[in-house]
Amino acid sequence: MNCTKFITGGITCPKGFEAAGVSCGMKSQGKDLMLITAQKPCAVAAVYTKNAVKGAPLTVTAQNILHGRAQAVVCNSGIANCCVEGGVAAAKKICSLTAKALHIPPEDVIVASTGEMGVPLPMDRVEAGIGEAAGACSREGGHDAALAILTDDPTPKELAVEFLVGDVPCYIGGVAKGSGLLRPNMATMLCFLTSDVNIHPELLDRALKEAVEKSFHCMALGGIPSPNDMVTILSSGMAGNGKITDLGDGYQAFCQALSALCLELAKWMAKDSRPGGRLLTCQVHAARTETDALLAAKAVTSCSRVVEALSKGIPCWTDIVCAIGGSGANVDGGAMDVSLSSPASEETVHLCSGCTSLFFDVQKAHDLLKESEIILSVDCNDGFFDAVSYGCLDPVPEL
Amino acid sequence: MNCTKFITGGITCPKGFEAAGVSCGMKSQGKDLMLITAQKPCAVAAVYTKNAVKGAPLTVTAQNILHGRAQAVVCNSGIANCCVEGGVAAAKKICSLTAKALHIPPEDVIVASTGEMGVPLPMDRVEAGIGEAAGACSREGGHDAALAILTDDPTPKELAVEFLVGDVPCYIGGVAKGSGLLRPNMATMLCFLTSDVNIHPELLDRALKEAVEKSFHCMALGGIPSPNDMVTILSSGMAGNGKITDLGDGYQAFCQALSALCLELAKWMAKDSRPGGRLLTCQVHAARTETDALLAAKAVTSCSRVVEALSKGIPCWTDIVCAIGGSGANVDGGAMDVSLSSPASEETVHLCSGCTSLFFDVQKAHDLLKESEIILSVDCNDGFFDAVSYGCLDPVPEL
Numbered sequence: 001m002n003c004t005k006f007i008t009g010g011i012t013c014p015k016g017f018e019a020a021g022v023s024c025g026m027k028s029q030g031k032d033l034m035l036i037t038a039q040k041p042c043a044v045a046a047v048y049t050k051n052a053v054k055g056a057p058l059t060v061t062a063q064n065i066l067h068g069r070a071q072a073v074v075c076n077s078g079i080a081n082c083c084v085e086g087g088v089a090a091a092k093k094i095c096s097l098t099a100k101a102l103h104i105p106p107e108d109v110i111v112a113s114t115g116e117m118g119v120p121l122p123m124d125r126v127e128a129g130i131g132e133a134a135g136a137c138s139r140e141g142g143h144d145a146a147l148a149i150l151t152d153d154p155t156p157k158e159l160a161v162e163f164l165v166g167d168v169p170c171y172i173g174g175v176a177k178g179s180g181l182l183r184p185n186m187a188t189m190l191c192f193l194t195s196d197v198n199i200h201p202e203l204l205d206r207a208l209k210e211a212v213e214k215s216f217h218c219m220a221l222g223g224i225p226s227p228n229d230m231v232t233i234l235s236s237g238m239a240g241n242g243k244i245t246d247l248g249d250g251y252q253a254f255c256q257a258l259s260a261l262c263l264e265l266a267k268w269m270a271k272d273s274r275p276g277g278r279l280l281t282c283q284v285h286a287a288r289t290e291t292d293a294l295l296a297a298k299a300v301t302s303c304s305r306v307v308e309a310l311s312k313g314i315p316c317w318t319d320i321v322c323a324i325g326g327s328g329a330n331v332d333g334g335a336m337d338v339s340l341s342s343p344a345s346e347e348t349v350h351l352c353s354g355c356t357s358l359f360f361d362v363q364k365a366h367d368l369l370k371e372s373e374i375i376l377s378v379d380c381n382d383g384f385f386d387a388v389s390y391g392c393l394d395p396v397p398e399l
Numbered sequence: 400m401n402c403t404k405f406i407t408g409g410i411t412c413p414k415g416f417e418a419a420g421v422s423c424g425m426k427s428q429g430k431d432l433m434l435i436t437a438q439k440p441c442a443v444a445a446v447y448t449k450n451a452v453k454g455a456p457l458t459v460t461a462q463n464i465l466h467g468r469a470q471a472v473v474c475n476s477g478i479a480n481c482c483v484e485g486g487v488a489a490a491k492k493i494c495s496l497t498a499k500a501l502h503i504p505p506e507d508v509i510v511a512s513t514g515e516m517g518v519p520l521p522m523d524r525v526e527a528g529i530g531e532a533a534g535a536c537s538r539e540g541g542h543d544a545a546l547a548i549l550t551d552d553p554t555p556k557e558l559a560v561e562f563l564v565g566d567v568p569c570y571i572g573g574v575a576k577g578s579g580l581l582r583p584n585m586a587t588m589l590c591f592l593t594s595d596v597n598i599h600p601e602l603l604d605r606a607l608k609e610a611v612e613k614s615f616h617c618m619a620l621g622g623i624p625s626p627n628d629m630v631t632i633l634s635s636g637m638a639g640n641g642k643i644t645d646l647g648d649g650y651q652a653f654c655q656a657l658s659a660l661c662l663e664l665a666k667w668m669a670k671d672s673r674p675g676g677r678l679l680t681c682q683v684h685a686a687r688t689e690t691d692a693l694l695a696a697k698a699v700t701s702c703s704r705v706v707e708a709l710s711k712g713i714p715c716w717t718d719i720v721c722a723i724g725g726s727g728a729n730v731d732g733g734a735m736d737v738s739l740s741s742p743a744s745e746e747t748v749h750l751c752s753g754c755t756s757l758f759f760d761v762q763k764a765h766d767l768l769k770e771s772e773i774i775l776s777v778d779c780n781d782g783f784f785d786a787v788s789y790g791c792l793d794p795v796p797e798l
Contacts, residue, residue, distance in 0.1 A: 317517070
């Protein structure tokens with residue numbers, strides 16, 4: 001039974017959380033410092049960038065949450081505090097300033113940054129921002145928080161889900177920022193999640209890793225992971241459910257809700273990586289291994305040549321099979337079938353069979369490629385493993 | 400002793416070869432069919448694309464040269480004969496038409512194609528072209544051949560080297576075409592080499608693989624290998640040297656000459672991948688393994704964000720270390736030093752140390768980035784392995 005229900009709201013939906021977003025002059029305009037506070041210490045889990053270069057905030061956060069507890073998240077936008085002398089000291093200072101303002105221990109603070117690399121943080125502005133944010137935190141502050149972590153995303157991204165553990169309603173909220181318009185390569189991906197579910201920290205960690213694997217790690221937009229990428233979750237335990245301590249129904253319900261929320265945020269982030277962007281989904285079927293399937297799917301959505309052609313309405317199946325063939329995925333280079341569809345249409349256009357052209361209706365393909373969501377389906381005819389990847393097309397060109 | 404001497408000319412420099420390039424209407428304009436003929440059957444070796452999707456000509460060529468001999472190379476541009484019904488039959492037909500015109504066995508013909516995928520070859524035009532080219536072959540035809548394999552390369556690329564085996568002068572000539580302007584992803588890379596050296600076919604094969612590994616396989620321009628990529632060498636043995644049958648001095652002299660020729664052609668190809676392009680070389684030092692060094696070097700020259708910034712004169716070292724950190728190379732993300740230089744200048748600008756900003760002379764860096772050849776040097780401070788990768792910058796922007 002699917003009990004996950006999407007609801008309006010974000011990180012302050014779950015019981016026990018407040019948030020704020022303020023402006024302290026690190027970006028040329030707009031809010032640039034976010035604070036999330038919890039009424040009491042929370043169970044915590046985090047997933048960090050796969051880049052070998054890691055921003056100073058990640059080092060400090062990873063150290064802080066070793067003791068399995070956190071009560072606040074502070075994040076600035078505008079300056080990344082990465083590849084800079086004294087970065088770790090600055091990140092620690094942010095934690096101690098936040099801790100002081102909130103009367104909690106500094107090691108209970110999660111710190112994150114996004115923005116320009118190689119330049120130092122203006123600590124006086126950060127200090128003023130933290131003070132202001134600590135005074136402004138409220139249940140209504142989730143949207144300001146969503147605004148404060150943006151760099152050049154077209155829209156703030158926040159969402160929440162409701163689910164049942166036994167008959168107790170529980171909530172997860174999330175706020176995210178994604179890749180940046182014309183320079184998606186190293187735009188930081190951040191997502192901060194909150195929940196009121198009562199769960200053992202090890203299970204919280206396990207559920208987060210699983211959810212990230214099937215959502216944020218399936219975005220492939222042609223770039224590389226930023227040194228500051230981070231996903232965290234705080235769980236207050238205030239929902240009143242019997243504590244989840246095993247992999248039974250309660251854990252499954254939580255996992256399902258968390259995965260659904262992360263997937264929606266990841267798809268939103270992918271779509272939002274270009275102004276007016278349209279979600280491109282590549283489903284790969286029947287590959288030899290899961291790794292091959294994922295390599296193949298990601299090769300398609302991250303191929304600039306494929307994205308460029310599809311955006312213009314060109315059903316470029318030769319580019320698609322070549323992108324997969326050149327991805328390093330172990331596939332049969334003469335066996336792939338490619339088809340095109342959209343959730344908004346009942347049509348499916350089969351473009352090629354066994355990597356050889358089919359006589360398809362070019363106008364139908366062209367029409368499908370004008371939809372706001374596009375699905376490419378690739379059958380490798382080569383095994384039993386499937387995978388999916390999310391990318392972004394440009395708006396339909398005006399003629 | 401380095402005896403390799405670059406000389407003007409190309410595939411008809413070595414004794415025993417003639418060539419022609421003709422127009423048979425597969426491209427909208429210009430020559431589009433190349434023929435290389437040898438006076439007698441030659442030793443042959445080939446290296447093919449790493450793409451799992453392989454053009455029909457590669458399948459037929461690989462089959463043909465199994466018996467270790469070839470006497471002609473035929474290549475058309477405009478249509479790739481790839482991902483198309485009946486592609487293998489068409490490639491075989493080209494071999495038999497060429498064989499008939501030259502009075503040689505069809506399995507002594509190497510066939511290649513480059514151009515649009517997924518569309519059938521117009522066999523009547525190809526047939527007419529082969530007839531015309533067979534009649535036009537001459538020692539002076541090398542340049543026409545170089546023109547006939549181009550798709551959208553800015554310049555035809557041909558070059559030759561002279562070297563000594565004992566005291567006998569021997570020659571290798573080469574003709575190449577590379578990646579295409581604004582769509583480098585799947586532009587075919589072709590290189591046809593000829594030599595008059597007398598060498599055992601197994602050593603010819605070994606020398607070619609070695610030369611390709613250190614030249615064409617070090618180009619990284621952000622794309623993926625095309626399904627039709629191919630490098631071949633024919634060796635007529637007519638130079639009169641004592642046959643090379645072991646790894647002694649004669650083999651070393653040949654290897655050195657072949658590697659030097661392939662490297663020059665690869666660098667030319669990289670530079671020529673954008674109109675007015677400038678060669679970008681990334682040297683990676685002190686990585687943990689050779690694979691890590693090569694992954695790191697290729698990540699830099701193939702990163703569109705890095706190329707875009709350097710082209711504009713921005714010494715984007717944070718992007719460089721992040722591109723390496725996100726490449727999958729096993730590097731210490733806090734240990735890299737990056738510096739900038741040019742063969743045209745005595746200046747070296749050290750941009751960062753241990754992934755942390757240095758106070759460098761921005762104007763000097765900016766001036767270096769205006770040179771026609773740029774070298775990025777990355778020290779991983781992490782091991783004993785080096786690698787190099789070649790890419791391309793845009794022309795210096797006019798202000």
